Amino acid sequence: MNSIWPRKLITPHIELGIDIDEGLNILNLLGAPISSINGKEKSFTCSTPKYDVSVYETEGKVSSVWFNDPSGRFWSKGKAKKISLYLARYGDLADWEARLNNGYIQFYFNDVLGLSMAYGIHKDVIRFNQQGV
Numbered sequence: 287m288n289s290i291w292p293r294k295l296i297t298p299h300i301e302l303g304i305d306i307d308e309g310l311n312i313l314n315l316l317g318a319p320i321s322s323i324n325g326k327e328k329s330f331t332c333s334t335p336k337y338d339v340s341v342y343e344t345e346g347k348v349s350s351v352w353f354n355d356p357s358g359r360f361w362s363k364g365k366a367k368k369i370s371l372y373l374a375r376y377g378d379l380a381d382w383e384a385r386l387n388n389g390y391i392q393f394y395f396n397d398v399l400g401l402s403m404a405y406g407i408h409k410d411v412i413r414f415n416q417q418g419v
Contacts, residue, residue, distance in 0.1 A: 292357035292368050297337050299375055300351045302401065302416045306330075309341040309348040352413040359410050369405055372412050376401055 298312050313320050313332040316339075322330045329352075331340040337357075342350035353372070358364030373382045377396045382403070386393040394403040400417045 290358065290361050291364050292371060295355070295368075295371050295375060296357065297339055297353050297355050300339070300341055300348060302348055302351065302376075302414060304348050306341070306343045306346055306348055309343075309351075313339065313341065350413055350415045352411065354409075354411045356410070365410060369412070372414075373403060376403070376414055 298316065300309050300312050310320070310330060313330060316332050316334050318332050318334045320330050320332050322328070327350075328343045329340050330343070331338060331352075338352075338354035340352040341348050342352070355368065358366075358368035370379065373379055373394060373396075377399045381396045381398040382394050383396075384392060384394050387407075390407055392405045392407055394405070395417075396402070402415045402417055404413045404415070406412070
C-alpha cells in the first residue's frame with residue numbers, strides 16, 4: 287500500500303445492487319472475521335490489517351459500500367488521487383460531479399448511474415450509495 291501516492295486500489299470492488307450473499311462472499315474472501323450490525327441500517331464489516339470495508343443491505347441487495355482505506359492518507363494530493371481512483375471504480379470519471387461540501391463530507395453524484403459518494407473529509411473514509419435506496 288502506498289500511503290502517500292496510491293497507484294491502484296487494494297480494497298475489493300463490490301458492485302452496488304448485487305445480492306447481499308454475493309457481497310458477503312466477497313467479504314469472506316478477505317479472510318478476516320465479519321461483524322454485523324442490525325440497526326437503522328443493516329451492515330456487515332470486515333476489518334483487515336490494511337483496510338476496513340462494510341456492505342449495507344437493503345431488501346436483500348448491497349445498497350452501499352464503505353471503505354476505510356489509508357492509501358494516500360498522509361498527503362492531500364494522495365487523498366485526491368485515491369478519491370479519483372474510487373470514483374473511476376464506480377463509473378466514468380466524467381459522469382461524477384462534486385456538489386455539496388458541508389465541511390465534514392464532500393458529496394459526489396453520478397446521475398447517469400444513479401450513484402452518490404460521500405467522502406468523510408476529516409476521517410478520510412468513503413461511502414458509495416445507490417440513490418433513492
